[in-house]
Amino acid sequence: MPDLNNPLIVQSDKTMFLEVDNDRFEDCRAVISRFAELEKSPEYMQTYRISALSLWNAASSRMTADDIVGALEDFSKYPVPKNVLHEIREQISRYGKVKLVREEDGELYITSEEKAFLNEIAHHRSVQEYIKDVQVGRILVNKDYRGHIKQALIRIGYPVEDLAGYDEGAAYGFNLRGTTLSGKNFVMRDYQRKAVEVFHAGGSRQGGSGVIVLPCGAGKTIVGIGVMQLVGAHTLILVTNTLSIRQWKSEILDKTDISEDDIGEYSGEKKELKPITIATYNIITHRKKKGGAFTHYNIFGEGNWGLVVYDEVHLLPAPVFRMTSELQAKRRLGLTATLVREDGLEEDVFSLIGPKKYDVPWKELEKRSWIANAKCIEIRVEMDEELRLKYSVSDDREKYRLASENPAKLDAIEKIMGVHGSNNILIIGQYLQQLDVISQHFNLPMITGNTPLMERERLYKAFREGREPCLIVSRVANFSIDLPDARVAIQVSGTFGSRQEEAQRLGRVLRPKGEDNMAFFYTVVTRDTTEERFAHNRQLFLAEQGYEYNLHTYDEYCSMHPETPNPGPRKPIVVDESEKAEKAKKTEKASKKSSQRKEKEEESLAGR
Structure with a gap:
């Protein structure tokens, strides 16, 4: 109930003011950060904003409208504006109301129990180019544009739940070690195991795509390895740089019984395709000339991947989003310490990689x-x-x-x-x-x-x-x-x-x-x-x-x-x-020479 001793003020424009110097500050901050975005943080009063995307991410991590409304009413000084309560219930209800499913005939359909939703979607200009037919209770879409239709839908306010399923990929099983190569006991921490299970969802269509948010040093790589084991298929891991390739490889060898011969590096230095292949974003987005074709785009098609892991997903280059829109039949795991993107492409992460599936507050760890x-x-x-x-x-x-x-x-x-x-x-x-x-x-x-x-x-x-x-x-x-x-x-x-x-x-x-x-x-x-x-x-x-x-x-x-x-x-x-x-x-000359050497090497390897 509203109480002047509470720390939170909720305004009708969906902004919230949180008093730092309040006994309930920590408890309130821990809850509202799950469904709102921090905008300002001066010494005494923090400003949060509730957005449609922040609510959809909350819904995807199993937070209900009642949970959110209850938290606001519990911590608020004054009655929560009715329009804010309405917006929360409206946006939370939208998540999962529109579904993308694959029927027995192999075709892809948008379905919803809300006829008004389907009618609006069918007549929206940004969606029509992906629609093949409008039928009773469903919309037939071009299955080659599974990612594109999801992007278009989220931009018009319909966060689609993708239940169209996944290609299993080539099978590849392995075991986690009980003792690492260095002789230390190894067991996944409880939050790591929970993150793996929430993402995998027992192998059902409800799981298999989404983002796990954990602090640096909390073991995101271990979560990735745990997901790889449950999926049990050839895996492509995309990372930020060559050193990250070595670190992933080292962790995989240390924590699993995967043979070193089965781990490939795909970078400016090597072009290996193995059951477990680790590639850099730079090599994936390499072009011989500006505006030209991506030299190594074939990596996505040449491997029969059952899982694609995006490390540091908040740094995903824009071209990889375009590639990912065509990979929607693959299970996709994003790993990051923060969903914040400086380029404002959080909606593309949500629609193409998947919504936030699991996170743990840093202070809790x-x-x-x-x-x-x-x-x-x-x-x-x-x-x-x-x-x-x-x-x-x-x-x-x-x-x-x-x-x-x-x-x-x-x-x-x-x-x-x-x-x-x-x-x-x-x-x-x-x-x-x-x-x-x-x-x-x-x-x-x-x-x-x-x-x-x-x-x-x-x-x-x-x-x-x-x-x-x-x-x-x-x-x-x-x-x-x-x-x-x-x-x-x-x-x-x-x-x-x-x-x-x-x-x-x-x-x-x-x-x-x-x-x-x-x-x-x-x-x-x-x-x-x-x-x-x-x-x-x-x-x-x-x-x-x-x-x-x-x-x-x-x-x-x-x-x-x-x-x-x-x-x-x-x-x-x-x-x-x-x-x-x-x-x-001298530095510029050496850098230019190095770049030319790498380009020649990549052109030579690409032609093999």
């Missing part, structure tokens, strides 16, 4: 020590007068770069390293010139996109084993990098307001730490600049998961740690401009 207790800290540094003057006359993009590369951040980095003993620390950034300066200043190794794979693996191994206590990494470390011993991450610059990047970077320190199980995630930003505004936006997703950012100026942070000496006067690194230009020229 933290309480159970499955992931580390993470403390998020934002340190704001000043900008000196000369740089501030340059900043004031620059355009927006240049302003962000100047604020991001602020040399004053070196002092903050040094202080943080002093507080944490310069051990198990990642320094992550966006701008290579900034990272190069930090690397020189602290004499630390740096990994960028130009770092050879073998050198990356050597440095990662040294970091895991403690022989390299601190690494500087560019955006290559945002995704799928296995750094289990990272205890501290220092973010010095990022991709504007990217929420998904913020979530992935926090994930670099979330693996369990033992003992106190504490991890620290620092963001260093320049005060009173556009960087501060973008940093706030980046933190939205993590705020929704229950993380709070402790905000401190650099001076405040120093006063909190008087036992650690503050950095002395900084000696500026003088970069010879001619030397800098020559270095940039």
Whole structure:
């Protein structure tokens, strides 16, 4: 019942205000984040919005209209507006009302018990090109456009439930190990097993497509392997980069009895098709020329796949969506830490990969020590007068770069390293010139996109084993990098307001730490600049998961740690401009040569 002591205010435009300084804040946030999207997260009042897609995802994960209405009425200060209650019941009821089924004649039909729904669908211009015939109680559609019709339907407000079934693919069975190759006992955690079972749904048509949302470090790869075992068929796994291929392969060999000979790599370096094939998004979307055909599109047709796994599905390139629209007869599993996409294509994930099937709040896993207790800290540094003057006359993009590369951040980095003993620390950034300066200043190794794979693996191994206590990494470390011993991450610059990047970077320190199980995630930003505004936006997703950012100026942070000496006067690194230009020229030349070599190699392999 409404109570002025409650933390939530629900408005008629479907926005909600949640008081942070309220005894029921945590309980309320945990519930409403399942059916609403966080839009703003200032210190004292968070803003959420209920959308049709957020409600459909809630419905797909078995949340009912009564569950949602009950939660709003339980936590609201005032009576919930009637139009909001109506919208919730209307949108929740729409999920599953329209179904896509395959009849005994092999044809594909849209069906619904709501004749008005069918009538509206049949007469909608965006759907008509996929319709073959309108019959009594059903609509015959072109089965070659199974994915296209689902995309069209969701855009006009009808999230179709796809019950048309799947091709089983070539059979391939295997077992999970009870003991890993390293001699450790292995058993799936309860939430991992539940995620697998919810997705598979006993092999029925109600399962087999959808997205599992788990934090970085919570074992999404294990969930993928568990689904592979239940499906028991040839599997295509799509990942972000070559290093991810190696990590998936390592996990599969460590946790299953699958032979190494049955695992293929399909990348710029190798073109293997095996019962279990792991490919990169880059190779799948490769074209010899802009606008030309996709060179390796044949991978989808040459393998008799029973399952396609999309790792880091929030990064799925747009061309892969187009390919996936033609793969609707295959079981499809998406794995991600966040459904947020910076390109706004969440509806395409919903319709083509599938709706959200299962998720676990990050804080719940933290309480159970499955992931580390993470403390998020934002340190704001000043900008000196000369740089501030340059900043004031620059355009927006240049302003962000100047604020991001602020040399004053070196002092903050040094202080943080002093507080944490310069051990198990990642320094992550966006701008290579900034990272190069930090690397020189602290004499630390740096990994960028130009770092050879073998050198990356050597440095990662040294970091895991403690022989390299601190690494500087560019955006290559945002995704799928296995750094289990990272205890501290220092973010010095990022991709504007990217929420998904913020979530992935926090994930670099979330693996369990033992003992106190504490991890620290620092963001260093320049005060009173556009960087501060973008940093706030980046933190939205993590705020929704229950993380709070402790905000401190650099001076405040120093006063909190008087036992650690503050950095002395900084000696500026003088970069010879001619030397800098020559270095940039050599890097560009080497990069171009490498790209040409890869293109020739891919053309040669494609022609075999």
